[in-house]
Amino acid sequence: MSYKINKKKVLGLIFVILFLISGIGSVSFINFQESSNTLKTPKTSTLQFDDDIPETIYQNINYEFSTVFYDDANYRNEYTSAYLETESTYLIDIGYNDSISGVDNYFLEYAENDDIIITNGTLVSNGTLNLKDADSTDIDSTEGGFYNATYSFTDDPDGTTPNGWECSTEGGAAGAQVIAELGGHAKVAEFNDDTADGRYKVEQTWTDQTTDFIIEFWHRATDYANKILDWYIRDDGANIIQADFGSAASSYRIWNGGAQVDVYVPAINTWYRHKIEFDISASTFDWTIYNEAGAQVAFANDFGFRRPYTDGIDQWWMRSDWADTGFIHYFDAIDYSWTAGYSEGRIISADNAMVNITILIDGFNPHLSLEALEFELYSYYKTNESLNTKFDIYDFDGTIWEELDNSIHLNFNDKEGTSKTVTLNNYINASGIMKIRFLVESDTLITFKFSIDQLGVDIWTKLHLSYTRSFRFPESWKYRWHIIGSDFYSEWVNFIVEKSIHNFEAISESEYPTRWILYSNATTPIEDFHDEIITNYWNLDGVGSETFEKTYSESASYLLDNYTYSLSDNFEYTGTYFYVGTQDTSPYGITWDGTHFWVVGYFTAEVYQYTDAGVYTGTHFDIGTEITYSRGITWDGTHFWVVGSGTDKVFQYTDAGVYTGTNFYVGTQDTIPREITWDGTHFWVVGSGTDKVYQYSSNYIISKYYQGGGYVYMQTDTTESMSLLSTTYATNYTLNSGEYFEVDFQTNSDSLVNLILIRSGSVQETLTLSQSGNTDFTQHTAQIIVDKSVEFDQLKISSTFEDTDYVKIFDIKTYNYTIAGDSADFYLGSKRSKSIILEPYNYSLSVYENGIKKVDIIIELIYDVLYQYIYQPILTIECRVSLFSIDDVYLSFNEFHISVNRSLNGEFIVFWLLNNLLYVDIDTTLNFTIYDKFDTY
Numbered sequence: 001m002s003y004k005i006n007k008k009k010v011l012g013l014i015f016v017i018l019f020l021i022s023g024i025g026s027v028s029f030i031n032f033q034e035s036s037n038t039l040k041t042p043k044t045s046t047l048q049f050d051d052d053i054p055e056t057i058y059q060n061i062n063y064e065f066s067t068v069f070y071d072d073a074n075y076r077n078e079y080t081s082a083y084l085e086t087e088s089t090y091l092i093d094i095g096y097n098d099s100i101s102g103v104d105n106y107f108l109e110y111a112e113n114d115d116i117i118i119t120n121g122t123l124v125s126n127g128t129l130n131l132k133d134a135d136s137t138d139i140d141s142t143e144g145g146f147y148n149a150t151y152s153f154t155d156d157p158d159g160t161t162p163n164g165w166e167c168s169t170e171g172g173a174a175g176a177q178v179i180a181e182l183g184g185h186a187k188v189a190e191f192n193d194d195t196a197d198g199r200y201k202v203e204q205t206w207t208d209q210t211t212d213f214i215i216e217f218w219h220r221a222t223d224y225a226n227k228i229l230d231w232y233i234r235d236d237g238a239n240i241i242q243a244d245f246g247s248a249a250s251s252y253r254i255w256n257g258g259a260q261v262d263v264y265v266p267a268i269n270t271w272y273r274h275k276i277e278f279d280i281s282a283s284t285f286d287w288t289i290y291n292e293a294g295a296q297v298a299f300a301n302d303f304g305f306r307r308p309y310t311d312g313i314d315q316w317w318m319r320s321d322w323a324d325t326g327f328i329h330y331f332d333a334i335d336y337s338w339t340a341g342y343s344e345g346r347i348i349s350a351d352n353a354m355v356n357i358t359i360l361i362d363g364f365n366p367h368l369s370l371e372a373l374e375f376e377l378y379s380y381y382k383t384n385e386s387l388n389t390k391f392d393i394y395d396f397d398g399t400i401w402e403e404l405d406n407s408i409h410l411n412f413n414d415k416e417g418t419s420k421t422v423t424l425n426n427y428i429n430a431s432g433i434m435k436i437r438f439l440v441e442s443d444t445l446i447t448f449k450f451s452i453d454q455l456g457v458d459i460w461t462k463l464h465l466s467y468t469r470s471f472r473f474p475e476s477w478k479y480r481w482h483i484i485g486s487d488f489y490s491e492w493v494n495f496i497v498e499k500s501i502h503n504f505e506a507i508s509e510s511e512y513p514t515r516w517i518l519y520s521n522a523t524t525p526i527e528d529f530h531d532e533i534i535t536n537y538w539n540l541d542g543v544g545s546e547t548f549e550k551t552y553s554e555s556a557s558y559l560l561d562n563y564t565y566s567l568s569d570n571f572e573y574t575g576t577y578f579y580v581g582t583q584d585t586s587p588y589g590i591t592w593d594g595t596h597f598w599v600v601g602y603f604t605a606e607v608y609q610y611t612d613a614g615v616y617t618g619t620h621f622d623i624g625t626e627i628t629y630s631r632g633i634t635w636d637g638t639h640f641w642v643v644g645s646g647t648d649k650v651f652q653y654t655d656a657g658v659y660t661g662t663n664f665y666v667g668t669q670d671t672i673p674r675e676i677t678w679d680g681t682h683f684w685v686v687g688s689g690t691d692k693v694y695q696y697s698s699n700y701i702i703s704k705y706y707q708g709g710g711y712v713y714m715q716t717d718t719t720e721s722m723s724l725l726s727t728t729y730a731t732n733y734t735l736n737s738g739e740y741f742e743v744d745f746q747t748n749s750d751s752l753v754n755l756i757l758i759r760s761g762s763v764q765e766t767l768t769l770s771q772s773g774n775t776d777f778t779q780h781t782a783q784i785i786v787d788k789s790v791e792f793d794q795l796k797i798s799s800t801f802e803d804t805d806y807v808k809i810f811d812i813k814t815y816n817y818t819i820a821g822d823s824a825d826f827y828l829g830s831k832r833s834k835s836i837i838l839e840p841y842n843y844s845l846s847v848y849e850n851g852i853k854k855v856d857i858i859i860e861l862i863y864d865v866l867y868q869y870i871y872q873p874i875l876t877i878e879c880r881v882s883l884f885s886i887d888d889v890y891l892s893f894n895e896f897h898i899s900v901n902r903s904l905n906g907e908f909i910v911f912w913l914l915n916n917l918l919y920v921d922i923d924t925t926l927n928f929t930i931y932d933k934f935d936t937y
Contacts, residue, residue: 058837064466068465076106082465096469105461109457110130111359121355140449142181142354144353156187166205174194199322202319206338208313218272218273220271228246236312242254251264251266273294294348351442360435372428376420378415382410383448390437395427405418474499476494503866527814531729548702549699713809717803725795741812755796770799775912841861854873897931897932899930
């Protein structure tokens with residue numbers, strides 16, 4: 001138990017006196033001699049005490065004395081031991097001289113080899129970073145190919161998304177990653193479209209460029225023949241420059257205003273250097289293409305912007321084509337003329353060699369909690385050639401690398417280091433991690449070797465001291481601290497010890513044993529275990545089939561996060577449609593472009609745009625010039641293709657509805673083409689007779705299980721026992737009596753749902769997550785207290801569900817109590833009482849009878865006043881519900897549904913009867929609502 005008291009003023013001494021239940025400390029008798037030394041004032045003294053008010057504590061109660069000390073003139077003073085000296089001011093030569101264990105304000109952390117991240121270079125040998133010995137960690141440099149540019153990807157680890165670029169995929173395309181080397185280029189951005197049903201999109205937005213500028217980059221591809229990469233430079237979403245990297249002509253196809261021009265047919269798997277020069281005032285650009293040897297192979301002179309320039313060019317944007325697959329595009333050394341360090345043509349040549357490694361040093365959290373003051377970072381490293389090595393530390397707050405050293409080290413005798421004051425989020429982040437970088441670059445050498453033998457951090461913290469003791473003799477006392485190694489003494493602090501009396505009495509009038517739990521407000525629950533569901537894998541357990549099949553309308557009764565469509569021909573009309581006759585009374589074709597529907601009007605020879613809700617947007621384009629009798633339409637991700645039955649040809653249009661001049665003949669196969677489209681979820685079919693577009697859906701194959709989006713659930717379409725079983729956690733977790741689970745969950749079931757605790761494959765305890773007869777079907781958090789010590793390394797959620805029942809788990813935590821204040825947990829037999837002494841505080845008092853919480857109140861305890869609480873059980877009566885008609889005919893309980901609204905603790909709760917028995921307390925009010933089996937009130 002904790003007890004706060006006002007002490008006499010201590011020069012710069014930070015301390016807390018806590019009042020705890022524990023044994024009495026040993027007694028020694030000493031004779032103090034006054035010291036002329038005074039404890040140095042700590043830099044962060046926060047507590048000041050009255051000089052003339054002696055403080056009172058109580059006899060035979062353990063107190064924790066604590067202080068925080070450091071020398072603000074020299075953080076690196078190291079201390080070996082300390083004493084808490086206490087002395088009676090009334091009885092001569094009675095006192096204690098308590099030695100404090102664990103006195104330490106200096107710590108050492110080393111880097112671990114597993115925490116080396118190699119951006120450029122190859123690991124040759126893996127020595128130990130925590131020793132200076134013969135075994136060093138050696139890294140060979142890359143063999144050059146680094147092209148200097150705004151984006152050279154040199155700091156991006158292999159297999160990661162290019163830093164500074166927003167990359168996304170649809171339909172399972174592989175997308176973007178950085179690779180180590182390709183065709184003499186080190187660190188290359190790869191963009192891979194490996195599926196016909198998907199594509200990727202890449203974009204980067206920068207500040208508006210309103211004056212002339214240049215963009216340069218290297219590019220190559222595995223295929224250009226109809227393997228299209230749409231490439232754009234944009235102004236607020238409008239395409240200023242539009243190009244196709246790949247075309248029907250296997251070319252670089254660039255738009256000159258509204259016309260496409262095939263400017264060059266590149267060789268596959270060959271690097272080309274591109275330079276684009278923008279003339280903002282003229283709304284034109286020059287595009288020059290060079291081969292690997294540096295020769296100019298194409299020049300697009302004074303090409304016009306694709307769309308009008310408005311207020312500033314601000315985006316690089318590109319995507320692969322939905323239909324095309326099996327091709328890869330590569331980019332390297334993307335350079336912008338407005339960025340720092342740019343010079344025209346600097347991407348032409350490459351650096352020769354580089355080593356770039358980052359090392360993480362973790363484990364600083366315990367030292368930060370002790371209030372770290374200063375650290376010294378040092379390392380032994382060398383290169384086998386005369387090259388400068390940059391030794392950097394990362395500033396997490398400024399998000400920049402700060403240089404510590406940049407010099408030549410040819411042997412391990414040169415130790416580099418630096419001392420800095422610890423600042424959280426500058427050099428050590430909130431996770432207790434420090435990040436170090438070594439960077440070596442060469443403009444002339446092909447390869448070199450970098451070696452590191454030791455990387456360590458000395459860290460000095462404030463000195464935290466504490467000691468717990470009690471006092472046998474009720475009278476006047478004083479105490480002070482003596483810190484060995486500094487030879488500092490604190491000033492004496494006076495206090496008074498008085499006799500203790502009981503201040504709480506528990507009295508039980510129950511016929512049964514009762515459990516009494518009291519926790520003070522100073523008792524803090526600390527999160528010990530946390531399964532966020534997104535980080536741990538759960539599986540369905542104890543079921544036969546893991547899926548079931550339902551029609552579209554039936555599926556509305558189930559959770560649909562995880563389902564597929566049946567491959568059968570059983571399609572059901574959903575009842576959804578929208579009217580298009582206002583625009584054309586003879587609609588023929590329809591397609592979906594991912595955002596809008598497009599419907600072909602037969603009579604008007606126009607294509608009309610509708611929202612996903614079937615609302616006409618006002619956008620349309622004419623196809624009557626090319627097509628006399630329009631039919632079907634589809635969208636390939638880049639162009640519209642419209643069927644003309646009068647010509648039996650298919651015509652190509654841009655996304656703006658402009659005819660491109662491209663068409664092909666289909667009349668040989670069928671002279672009356674019709675149309676259907678798929679939006680990824682439903683079929684949409686045009687009805688010419690009704691002028692309506694109808695939606696259809698196949699049967700759903702619905703999974704009983706889903707994990708994603710921060711939750712996991714199980715559901716069923718029948719009556720069955722089923723479970724969700726977690727992974728086996730890496731650690732055994734322990735809860736003691738009174739500690740608890742918090743489970744964020746939702747269920748629509750009134751069946752009993754259990755939380756089962758498992759260790760090493762064996763069930764340890766079964767707890768109730770949701771009671772039988774549950775009526776709370778909202779998402780909520782349940783607190784489940786354990787009544788004994790239990791361990792677990794795996795969890796199971798289990799129930800017997802009926803059709804449409806489910807349980808959804810969002811989050812699971814456990815909490816252990818850190819008792820900073822006082823507490824009590826004891827049992828009373830029938831008609832018994834017990835008196836105890838507790839620290840003055842507000843307390844949460846809980847009384848359990850037969851495992852059921854009967855009392856849950858807040859009480860206030862003070863010293864010198866006895867608080868008595870008498871538990872008087874409320875009589876419970878068993879009731880049986882019987883139903884009769886108005887003609888006094890007995891009715892079967894199973895033919896009806898009965899809802900009960902019951903008073904409890906001054907409030908009303910609603911629940912459903914599962915059988916005709918219920919238990920109520922005296923003075924309970926009951927209201928019944930009865931429904932027949934047709935749910936008629």
